[in-house]
Amino acid sequence: MTRRILRTLTQLALLTTLISLFVFLADSRYRVLPTSIHDRLPTHHAGSVVTDITVTFCSSANPFSTCKLPEEAGWRRVEKDLYLGSGWLQSSWVHVKRKSEEELTAGEKVVVGVRVGRLNPGVADGEAWERREGGVWVLRSGRRHDSDSDRAVTAVDVLFGADAVDPRAGWVLSGTPLLVESGRGLQQARLSTRHGRHNVKTEEKTRDAQLRVRKDGTFKVLQISDAHLSTGTGVCRDAIDASGQPSTNCEADVRTLEFLESILDSETPDLVVLSGDQVEGPSSPDTQSTLFKLAAPLIERKLPYAAIFGNHDDESAVSLSRSAQMSILQNLPYSLSQPGPADVDGIGNYVLEILAPGSSQHSALTIYMLDSHGLSPDEKRYKGYDWIKPNQISWFKSTAQSLRKAHAKYSHFHLDMAFIHIPLPEYAEKNLLVKGGEWREGVTAPGFNSHFYDALVEEGVVAVGCGHDHVNDYCALRPSSPSAVSGGEHDHGDQHEKLGPWMCYAGGSGFGGYAGYGGFHRRVRVWEVDVNAGRIGTWTRVECCGNDVHERHNELMVVDGGRVVAPS
Known part of the structure; x- marks a missing residue:
């Protein structure tokens, strides 16, 4: 009887493992896709503000766990597994809830501060910091003018590595990594946030000089x-x-x-x-x-x-x-x-x-x-x-030839x-x-x-x-060869x-x-x-x-x- 029970339990365990493995392979939630950054939620949405941030943890060994919060509730996932695909059966994700300013109801809170750490940051501007998973603390304000100010968080991203930097204008990278499992060569995951509106003209100026x-x-x-x-x-x-x-x-x-x-x-x-x-x-x-x-x-x-x-x-x-x-x-x-x-x-x-x-x-x-x-x-x-x-x-060749006439007008070389x-x-x-x-x-x-x-x-x-x-x-340098094409503007195409x-x-x-x-x-x-x-x-x-x-x-x-x- 004992052997039969043990055999049954072993078979159930094996079946559970096979089901979990099938879910792991079939569900893209547990994979880091090469184009994940290209497909994920854009980091900026014109006229929208972040109303909440949290972190989810899940395991493919547990068919009842999920790493996606309901989209109908306004949650969107930043498509970067915090384990970068190295957690085997584990994965963890940052979720962001956002709304356009027109959709905000009276007194609805928007995120105006984000910190990462084990200790409660306390109280700021009369508002208490709220704890979320992964060591995330959010400060939310229900004052209407904050949603249209430089205090409001308008974009959230995740970067990796102890030496991570965010060179984008207006973005602030957390000095403390998210509190997820470390070790085994896993890279530190860090939140990066932007406060205030996206300054398109300033960014275009720095790109198109x-x-x-x-x-x-x-x-x-x-x-x-x-x-x-x-x-x-x-x-x-x-x-x-x-x-x-x-x-x-x-x-x-x-x-x-x-x-x-x-x-x-x-x-x-x-x-x-x-x-x-x-x-x-x-x-x-x-x-x-x-x-x-x-x-x-x-x-x-x-x-x-x-x-x-x-x-x-x-x-x-x-x-x-x-x-x-x-x-x-x-x-x-x-x-x-x-x-x-x-x-x-x-x-x-x-x-x-x-x-x-x-x-x-x-x-x-x-x-x-x-x-x-x-x-x-x-x-x-x-x-x-x-x-x-x-x-x-x-x-x-067509580009070079199309530019040649304009280049010939330059008085120097x-x-x-x-x-x-x-x-x-x-x-x-x-x-x-x-x-x-x-x-x-x-x-x-x-x-x-x-x-x-x-x-x-x-x-x-x-x-x-x-x-x-x-x-x-x-x-x-290759040995010389005959050419009818000018090597300098003053040759006028002469054979040389x-x-x-x-x-x-x-x-x-x-x-x-x-x-x-x-x-x-x-x-x-x-x-x-x-x-x-x-x-x-x-x-x-x-x-x-x-x-x-x-x-x-x-x-x-x-x-x-x-x-x-x-x-x-």
């Missing part, structure tokens, strides 16, 4: 490639100190961002180009938090920046799609990033026009940004990585540059003139050559920058022997990515354009040394008088 050459005719571009940031502080790979010895006790993102901030302060660029692999996909289960960390020092310094993507940015099942990441970047202050035409392959094919000094409306410098995609779509025939597609090349992530096959040719750095590792260019390099030559681009191969930081474009690596900047091959220090590339002289110089800045004294490494002149030049 027109780039312009300085009064002295110079324009400086800082190229940051392969930052490989994570959600959380990250784990260092191949980290070394100034003497080349292995570094211990190293947090990857902390060290990467300290390095980048020192360069931003010493170089004071006019534009920052993020040339791909901003994110280390598998270690970034909340891509939004990761991108915010990289954007924050740029926004703090009011530096315009533009991004393209690399193969690692969206490689993982937990990563956001390229389009979702571009949507995040587009809506941040000082970002010039654009998704590009919908009918062209990739996300991030666009043009930046930099105007001449003063009040001139003529373009002095054009920068083309292109998406070089990720892994090869045909691994059997062409191993390795993807390539610039024919419709991208057509878009580039108009110059064209381009940025991609994955190097072109021409970077690997054996007869190149290699200068201004070292060729330390094999070039992992696409196995198929779509001849984008030829299009760059035809349209007069003088330099192209890439990333991807972290420890290569050289510039390379043409050099270029220069092909330059940026070098890896992040400690979350590899950097082997013999004592490689992280680095970035600087491009300085002088439109009066038609000149472009470039150099690298290295993490280990020289940052405080503006030391330039591997300095090289690549363009002079509007033409590509080879060093003597």
Whole structure:
């Protein structure tokens, strides 16, 4: 009898487990979807205010538990599992209740304060703080004028990591993480809230600022490639100190961002180009938090920046799609990033026009940004990585040709540059003139050559920058070839022997990515354009040394008088 009872109980337990597993797999409540941020409730609703906030906990082992509060009661879930999908059978979610101001009834309360902690904050302005799950305390006011004031909470978000930041204007990130289960490598979840109305005009002004050459005719571009940031502080790979010895006790993102901030302060660029692999996909289960960390020092310094993507940015099942990441970047202050035409392959094919000094409306410098995609779509025939597609090349050529007439009106040298992530096959040719750095590792260019390099030559681009191969930081020049296309505005299309474009690596900047091959220090590339002289110089800045004294490494002149030049 006892054995029969035990067998029955065992069978019931197994059946319950199977039912729970089925629910877990079938119900998207318990999964973090790659596009969750793109599909979730927008963080801002015009004319609406938050009336309550709470946290729910549930387990797929309990069929009666739920992580969704009733929508008919006004609750909406922030679609980010606070365990980031690592809680196995557990999950936890932030819920927000909101109403438009017109729907508020007399005396109905709105949230005017949010805190996180174990202790009751007490009383503020005659109102008592109300306790919610997850250590959340809300202060709510029933005074009508508070719903239309800067006190009212109008948006709620969740960010992750002990080093999380929120660079958005008007947003405040809680210093205390939500009180959910920690340990087992789980990232801290933090509430971020915004008080007051969404200032659309201010945000548009910080996003759409027109780039312009300085009064002295110079324009400086800082190229940051392969930052490989994570959600959380990250784990260092191949980290070394100034003497080349292995570094211990190293947090990857902390060290990467300290390095980048020192360069931003010493170089004071006019534009920052993020040339791909901003994110280390598998270690970034909340891509939004990761991108915010990289954007924050740029926004703090009011530096315009533009991004393209690399193969690692969206490689993982937990990563956001390229389009979702571009949507995040587009809506941040000082970002010039654009998704590009919908009918062209990739996300991030666009043009930046930099105007001449003063009040001139003529373009002095054009920068083309292109998406070089990720892994090869045909691994059997062409191993390795993807390539610039024919419709991208057509878009580039038609765009360049449509701009040529306007560029010809500029009285000085108009110059064209381009940025991609994955190097072109021409970077690997054996007869190149290699200068201004070292060729330390094999070039992992696409196995198929779509001849984008030829299009760059035809349209007069003088330099192209890439990333991807972290420890290569050289510039390379192909032997001269005949061309009927001008390398500078004053050539008027005459037939001549043409050099270029220069092909330059940026070098890896992040400690979350590899950097082997013999004592490689992280680095970035600087491009300085002088439109009066038609000149472009470039150099690298290295993490280990020289940052405080503006030391330039591997300095090289690549363009002079509007033409590509080879060093003597």
